[in-house]
Amino acid sequence: AQSVTQLGSHVSVSEGALVLLRCNYSSSVPPYLFWYVQYPNQGLQLLLKYTSAATLVKGINGFEAEFKKSETSFHLTKPSAHMSDAAEYFCAVSLLLSGAGSYQLTFGKGTKLSVIP
Amino acid sequence: GAGVSQSPSNKVTEKGKDVELRCDPISGHTALYWYRQSLGQGLEFLIYFQGNSAPDKSGLPSDRFSAERTGGSVSTLTIQRTQQEDSAVYLCASSLGTDQETQYFGPGTRLLVL
Numbered sequence: 001a002q003s004v005t006q007l008g009s010h011v012s013v014s015e016g017a018l019v020l021l022r023c024n025y026s027s028s029v030p031p032y033l034f035w036y037v038q039y040p041n042q043g044l045q046l047l048l049k050y051t052s053a054a055t056l057v058k059g060i061n062g063f064e065a066e067f068k069k070s071e072t073s074f075h076l077t078k079p080s081a082h083m084s085d086a087a088e089y090f091c092a093v094s095l096l097l098s099g100a101g102s103y104q105l106t107f108g109k110g111t112k113l114s115v116i117p
Numbered sequence: 118g119a120g121v122s123q124s125p126s127n128k129v130t131e132k133g134k135d136v137e138l139r140c141d142p143i144s145g146h147t148a149l150y151w152y153r154q155s156l157g158q159g160l161e162f163l164i165y166f167q168g169n170s171a172p173d174k175s176g177l178p179s180d181r182f183s184a185e186r187t188g189g190s191v192s193t194l195t196i197q198r199t200q201q202e203d204s205a206v207y208l209c210a211s212s213l214g215t216d217q218e219t220q221y222f223g224p225g226t227r228l229l230v231l
Contacts, residue, residue, distance in 0.1 A: 032218045042224055043225050044222040045222070049219060051218065090160065104162045105150075105152075105160075105162065105210075108159075109159045
């Protein structure tokens with residue numbers, strides 16, 4: 001079975017400060033890992049993904065995440081927070097489903113990021 | 118190109134009524150997924166289609182839920198005899214399919230059962 005744990009349901013940072021959103025996973029096989037962002041009343045938008053290539057993954061909007069197998073972590077960071085980063089962020093791990101080529105995403109509970117001016 | 122679209126964007130219904138939610142995936146995407154997002158449960162996987170086939174329906178919460186996909190494109194999620202606990206945002210996603218693990222999400226349908 002696979003699972004995702006996001007530490008902190010709500011994180012507040014000051015504008016310009018470092019953003020760190022934590023994600024730990026459990027998976028019986030090497031995982032694919034994702035971060036999605038959800039703005040209010042919108043769907044999920046892919047920020048970045050890890051698919052067993054480089055362990056440091058760069059995404060959109062200046063975000064990046066580092067896959068650390070020894071720590072089973074995939075934390076999301078951004079050096080300098082912007083007001084527009086305020087949203088909910090979801091970490092997810094994918095599992096290959098029966099029936100070729102389809103994947104089920106298992107999501108963490110989400111972390112709401114607030115950016116203080 | 119166009120992304121995943123869902124309709125309606127909002128639906129208010131009375132307890133006991135049936136509802137149909139529609140998803141139009143990205144053109145050419147063979148895999149389609151339904152998820153439910155609710156306050157208490159977070160994001161739950163419901164069902165997926167590879168082409169028109171749904172190999173595993175075990176994620177559907179009850180037998181009141183059903184889904185179909187036709188022509189390898191549009192999918193509908195039907196909830197019969199809706200209950201208040203069905204109130205949630207229903208998200209649809211699609212992916213290219215084989216070895217393409219990235220799922221692209223639609224804006225969701227917000228369902229409120231009174």
